[in-house]
Amino acid sequence: MSQEATWDMLVLGGTVLTMEPGSEPIANGAVAVADGHVAAVGPAEELLELAPTGEVLNAGNCLVLPGLVNTHAHLAMTLLRGLADDLPLMEWLENHIWPAEREHMTRETVRLGTELAVAEQLLAGVTTTADMYFFGDEVSAVLAEAGMRGVVAESLIDFPTPRCATPEEMLEKQRELLEAYRDHPLITPSVAAHAPYSVCAANLVKEAELAEDFEVPMQIHLSETSWEVENLLQEKGLSPVAYLADLGVLSERTVAAHCVHVSTEDIGLLADFEAGVSHNPVSNLKLASGVSPVPQMVARGVKLGLGTDGAASNNTLDLLRDMQLSALLHKVINQDATTLPARTMLEMVTVSGARVLGLEKKIGTLAEGREADLICISVNEPHSVPMYDPSSHLVFAARSADVRHVMVRGRVLVRDRELLTLDQERIEAQAREFSETIRSD
Amino acid sequence: MSQEATWDMLVLGGTVLTMEPGSEPIANGAVAVADGHVAAVGPAEELLELAPTGEVLNAGNCLVLPGLVNTHAHLAMTLLRGLADDLPLMEWLENHIWPAEREHMTRETVRLGTELAVAEQLLAGVTTTADMYFFGDEVSAVLAEAGMRGVVAESLIDFPTPRCATPEEMLEKQRELLEAYRDHPLITPSVAAHAPYSVCAANLVKEAELAEDFEVPMQIHLSETSWEVENLLQEKGLSPVAYLADLGVLSERTVAAHCVHVSTEDIGLLADFEAGVSHNPVSNLKLASGVSPVPQMVARGVKLGLGTDGAASNNTLDLLRDMQLSALLHKVINQDATTLPARTMLEMVTVSGARVLGLEKKIGTLAEGREADLICISVNEPHSVPMYDPSSHLVFAARSADVRHVMVRGRVLVRDRELLTLDQERIEAQAREFSETIRSD
Numbered sequence: 001m002s003q004e005a006t007w008d009m010l011v012l013g014g015t016v017l018t019m020e021p022g023s024e025p026i027a028n029g030a031v032a033v034a035d036g037h038v039a040a041v042g043p044a045e046e047l048l049e050l051a052p053t054g055e056v057l058n059a060g061n062c063l064v065l066p067g068l069v070n071t072h073a074h075l076a077m078t079l080l081r082g083l084a085d086d087l088p089l090m091e092w093l094e095n096h097i098w099p100a101e102r103e104h105m106t107r108e109t110v111r112l113g114t115e116l117a118v119a120e121q122l123l124a125g126v127t128t129t130a131d132m133y134f135f136g137d138e139v140s141a142v143l144a145e146a147g148m149r150g151v152v153a154e155s156l157i158d159f160p161t162p163r164c165a166t167p168e169e170m171l172e173k174q175r176e177l178l179e180a181y182r183d184h185p186l187i188t189p190s191v192a193a194h195a196p197y198s199v200c201a202a203n204l205v206k207e208a209e210l211a212e213d214f215e216v217p218m219q220i221h222l223s224e225t226s227w228e229v230e231n232l233l234q235e236k237g238l239s240p241v242a243y244l245a246d247l248g249v250l251s252e253r254t255v256a257a258h259c260v261h262v263s264t265e266d267i268g269l270l271a272d273f274e275a276g277v278s279h280n281p282v283s284n285l286k287l288a289s290g291v292s293p294v295p296q297m298v299a300r301g302v303k304l305g306l307g308t309d310g311a312a313s314n315n316t317l318d319l320l321r322d323m324q325l326s327a328l329l330h331k332v333i334n335q336d337a338t339t340l341p342a343r344t345m346l347e348m349v350t351v352s353g354a355r356v357l358g359l360e361k362k363i364g365t366l367a368e369g370r371e372a373d374l375i376c377i378s379v380n381e382p383h384s385v386p387m388y389d390p391s392s393h394l395v396f397a398a399r400s401a402d403v404r405h406v407m408v409r410g411r412v413l414v415r416d417r418e419l420l421t422l423d424q425e426r427i428e429a430q431a432r433e434f435s436e437t438i439r440s441d
Numbered sequence: 442m443s444q445e446a447t448w449d450m451l452v453l454g455g456t457v458l459t460m461e462p463g464s465e466p467i468a469n470g471a472v473a474v475a476d477g478h479v480a481a482v483g484p485a486e487e488l489l490e491l492a493p494t495g496e497v498l499n500a501g502n503c504l505v506l507p508g509l510v511n512t513h514a515h516l517a518m519t520l521l522r523g524l525a526d527d528l529p530l531m532e533w534l535e536n537h538i539w540p541a542e543r544e545h546m547t548r549e550t551v552r553l554g555t556e557l558a559v560a561e562q563l564l565a566g567v568t569t570t571a572d573m574y575f576f577g578d579e580v581s582a583v584l585a586e587a588g589m590r591g592v593v594a595e596s597l598i599d600f601p602t603p604r605c606a607t608p609e610e611m612l613e614k615q616r617e618l619l620e621a622y623r624d625h626p627l628i629t630p631s632v633a634a635h636a637p638y639s640v641c642a643a644n645l646v647k648e649a650e651l652a653e654d655f656e657v658p659m660q661i662h663l664s665e666t667s668w669e670v671e672n673l674l675q676e677k678g679l680s681p682v683a684y685l686a687d688l689g690v691l692s693e694r695t696v697a698a699h700c701v702h703v704s705t706e707d708i709g710l711l712a713d714f715e716a717g718v719s720h721n722p723v724s725n726l727k728l729a730s731g732v733s734p735v736p737q738m739v740a741r742g743v744k745l746g747l748g749t750d751g752a753a754s755n756n757t758l759d760l761l762r763d764m765q766l767s768a769l770l771h772k773v774i775n776q777d778a779t780t781l782p783a784r785t786m787l788e789m790v791t792v793s794g795a796r797v798l799g800l801e802k803k804i805g806t807l808a809e810g811r812e813a814d815l816i817c818i819s820v821n822e823p824h825s826v827p828m829y830d831p832s833s834h835l836v837f838a839a840r841s842a843d844v845r846h847v848m849v850r851g852r853v854l855v856r857d858r859e860l861l862t863l864d865q866e867r868i869e870a871q872a873r874e875f876s877e878t879i880r881s882d
Contacts, residue, residue: 383565385869399762
């Protein structure tokens with residue numbers, strides 16, 4: 001902090017949770033933003049004494065915290081939200097989702113579905129999202145235009161996608177994406193292999209090499225169902241996690257989605273290789289895949305984030321709701337009400353999620369020098385009163401509809417619950433039209 | 442329907458889900474209300490042709506359905522929301538909640554906490570709530586003033602409460618409540634015995650007789666924890682459910698909260714005695730009590746409703762969120778994604794919940810002649826688009842913040858998300874003051 005503070009914006013009032021290790025909430029706090037970064041954090045009184053320049057964003061009666069990080073999603077699948085519910089994974093995937101994707105997912109509909117997902121997530125306080133889908137260049141363009149942060153992959157799978165006919169073509173498109181978005185301030189390009197059961201060993205290795213060459217995350221679905229684990233054990237004699245380790249594919253670049261059916265040995269491998277895991281509780285419950293041993297992974301030091309998965313298996317991208325559900329779920333599964341306390345859950349959607357996506361130097365806490373991704377959550381409704389503890393409030397009582405302001409890299413994207421960078425009405429109208437097309441199939 | 446329709450209000454537009462058995466959603470529907478009752482339901486075009494009198498409530502871009510029914514709550518405990526989290530039930534209850542209640546719960550604070558609970562529930566689309574606490578006359582007065590429907594009990598327990606020194610005094614206060622609220626249009630007075638482990642057999646029997654005399658529901662916590670079940674098995678050689686049956690206490694008047702640890706025999710007894718069960722998933726998860734075998738109870742024909750429990754173990758009264766969590770939870774526990782499909786869950790918070798509270802002739806569906814308790818849920822936000830199926834949308838995607846209008850017995854209590862019958866600002870300010878008092882202990 002300097003005496004000649006030149007700030008672009010001062011987020012003023014409210015209680016600030018920086019999410020720095022060991023930090024306490026700052027009542028009547030403030031966050032100063034300059035050049036897209038956090039310039040200062042502290043009591044409002046102290047920051048105001050520096051007689052700052054810049055606009056004020058009113059965070060009175062709010063909790064101010066780092067923007068939420070969604071570590072696993074398929075954004076464009078918002079268009080398939082609620083298309084097929086109450087069905088088991090394989091029937092859902094093979095008889096409903098994949099046919100709908102083959103028939104209806106084009107560059108244009110991927111743009112539309114991604115716009116809808118960005119609108120939904122920003123309004124729900126999610127400032128960074130992973131994406132694992134097709135037309136990664138289109139997805140990246142939508143995110144960049146809307147000002148949202150993303151870790152975006154073009155997907156690799158051993159059968160034709162809506163975009164590419166062969167894995168070779170997919171790898172080529174992946175390389176193009178990695179080159180196009182090198183050093184972008186908001187978009188981290190990424191690679192993604194669908195799963196160990198749908199991508200052959202040779203392609204998994206190619207994928208890991210590409211991630212290594214470009215120093216980017218590699219997203220993959222891993223140990224989602226017991227079927228997947230049993231199958232691989234039978235075919236290769238290895239669990240999916242051990243199989244990736246054996247291939248040399250598992251690394252600190254890995255973003256492994258699900259990890260529902262992982263053994264103690266698997267958890268050890270994930271921790272030792274410093275692989276990131278995205279826990280996607282709602283999807284795992286909805287498809288009856290199982291419950292991931294999250295407390296055991298936390299205890300072993302695995303990097304853990306929280307993901308919504310695609311809207312077709314959730315059916316929202318409401319990370320705050322999913323955090324609440326996860327906090328409650330693991331208490332009963334572990335028969336211990338002290339399991340995963342509120343602070344641990346909050347870390348999972350902020351600082352720990354950032355680590356999973358390799359973004360821990362940029363985002364995840366509100367420390368000076370970090371990029372200014374933050375949200376203001378209103379605590380002015382009956383369900384927010386009284387509030388004995390802010391962390392507990394966020395985990396057990398807050399709603400995504402309480403999100404009042406959203407900032408990414410210093411730019412206000414949502415102000416007073418209004419989305420500023422996307423035409424919400426046009427997007428919703430087009431999404432409704434799209435659903436009429438599917439319905440008339 | 443007559444050609445000279447004289448209606449007080451026409452709820453117009455939107456898709457109407459009457460929740461009548463086998464009914465289909467009515468697109469561009471309408472609900473006519475006269476004298477506090479549903480006078481007609483059908484396509485808007487048909488109802489408008491009757492050239493009705495009366496005000497129009499705009500439900501365009503909404504789902505219109507019966508108001509939600511909360512079958513188990515301790516309303517005034519909103520004041521203890523988040524006071525003690527991430528703790529096991531007995532520690533939570535004995536070291537935190539009971540001491541706070543003894544110290545701070547008076548007639549005045551019960552009024553305040555109940556007002557806060559009514560405000561929260563109405564804004565979340567809950568139109569009928571059970572309550573099991575102290576100062577039932579004060580609770581009833583608050584509900585009646587706010588226009589909300591309630592099944593209200595004065596509680597009986599074998600040790601002193603904030604109101605009464607002895608069980609005899611409690612029974613006397615119960616009788617007074619039953620007499621005062623006979624035939625009230627909104628309040629069903631009720632009795633409540635805390636639990637089989639905290640109320641002796643003689644008092645349980647007295648309580649059931651009182652319920653029988655006045656033909657009212659008898660609320661009770663039942664088989665909430667494994668500790669409770671093991672204890673009773675050891676002491677009496679009977680499960681809590683069998684014990685109540687043995688005492689002659691179990692009947693169609695029973696509203697049994699929790700029923701987490703119930704055997705196949707217990708489930709059979711609950712079904713055969715036509716007892717109602719309130720499933721309270723969030724509370725059971727948060728306190729790590731266990732997961733109630735809901736699908737098994739549904740299969741056996743047990744009357745089932747959904748409850749929030751008190752805000753101290755939830756931490757909200759957001760029944761819609763709790764329904765979503767329940768729908769997801771039982772799929773994974775039963776390892777079957779088809780478990781408790783959306784329609785079943787919706788019935789649980791409407792028509793089936795009404796049956797549990799003995800109100801099935803008055804509320805629970807939007808059939809002609811029922812009392813006009815209804816809610817309009819907006820589907821105009823990104824997370825609501827597209828919407829392939831209204832039931833699925835409500836169970837997997839809708840949020841309580843989407844509730845736009847709320848009507849109870851023909852009276853609009855919430856319009857365009859604004860609470861009309863309570864002073865929200867004053868209540869929140871007083872609740873904050875109350876929390877400062879506890880904090881300074």
